[in-house]
Amino acid sequence: MPLRTLVLLCLASLLVACSSEPPKPVQPQVLAEPETDAPKDLGPLPAYQREISGVLTGVPAGAEVELAMLIVDDRGRPQGLMASSKITGNNQALPFKLRFNPQAFPAGARVELRGRASQSGQLILHLPSRIISQPSTQAMGTLAFVKAP
Numbered sequence: 001m002p003l004r005t006l007v008l009l010c011l012a013s014l015l016v017a018c019s020s021e022p023p024k025p026v027q028p029q030v031l032a033e034p035e036t037d038a039p040k041d042l043g044p045l046p047a048y049q050r051e052i053s054g055v056l057t058g059v060p061a062g063a064e065v066e067l068a069m070l071i072v073d074d075r076g077r078p079q080g081l082m083a084s085s086k087i088t089g090n091n092q093a094l095p096f097k098l099r100f101n102p103q104a105f106p107a108g109a110r111v112e113l114r115g116r117a118s119q120s121g122q123l124i125l126h127l128p129s130r131i132i133s134q135p136s137t138q139a140m141g142t143l144a145f146v147k148a149p
Contacts, residue, residue, distance in 0.1 A: 045099070045137070052083070052098045052113060052132065054140030059089035063117045063124060065145075069098055069132060072110050076129075082111065089117065093142070105135035113140065116148070123148045 045051055052069060059065055065087045071080035083100040098113070105111065115127030125145035132138070 048101065048103075049099045050102045050135055050137045052100070052138050052140060054096060055142045056087070056094040056096060056115070056127070056145065057142055058125065058145040059091075059094055059117050060119065060124075061089055061091040063089035063119045065089055065094065065115060065117045067096055067098060067113065067115045067127070069100055070112055070114055071106055072112050074110075079109070080106075100135075102135035115143075115145070117145055 056065060056067075066084065067087070068084040069082040070078045071082060073079050082104060083098040085096060085098055087094050087096060111132040113127070113130040113132055116123055117125035124147070126148045127143055127145055130140065130143070
């Protein structure tokens with residue numbers, strides 16, 4: 001290929017590359033709504049789900065509460081997650097709801113409700129574990145957090 005043709009081809013490629021539109025700015029996507037102190041309204045309970053509900057006490061303002069319904073082994077080690085929720089403390093009683101599929105409830109295995117509260121990334125409180133013996137809708141009542149060891 002002659003040098004003149006090669007130079008013209010490179011120049012034409014450069015002009016085509018420079019004439020394209022500039023890239024559009026990327027819009028940040030909001031993946032989730034910011035958490036609020038009030039529990040989210042989950043709507044009516046579907047027929048295929050069950051619900052554990054109650055009220056948490058002893059959580060300071062700004063603490064992040066994590067609740068989980070876990071399948072645990074004989075040694076108390078988590079083996080699976082059935083439901084979880086995060087709530088922000090506000091120095092008041094915190095209502096909670098955990099929905100789960102009763103068909104996923106393991107026969108013969110132990111299921112527990114566990115919770116922890118952390119502030120600035122440090123564990124400050126924990127909820128003594130509660131055994132969930134049957135896959136039905138249950139009101140747990142008032143559950144109190146205690147200081148973490």
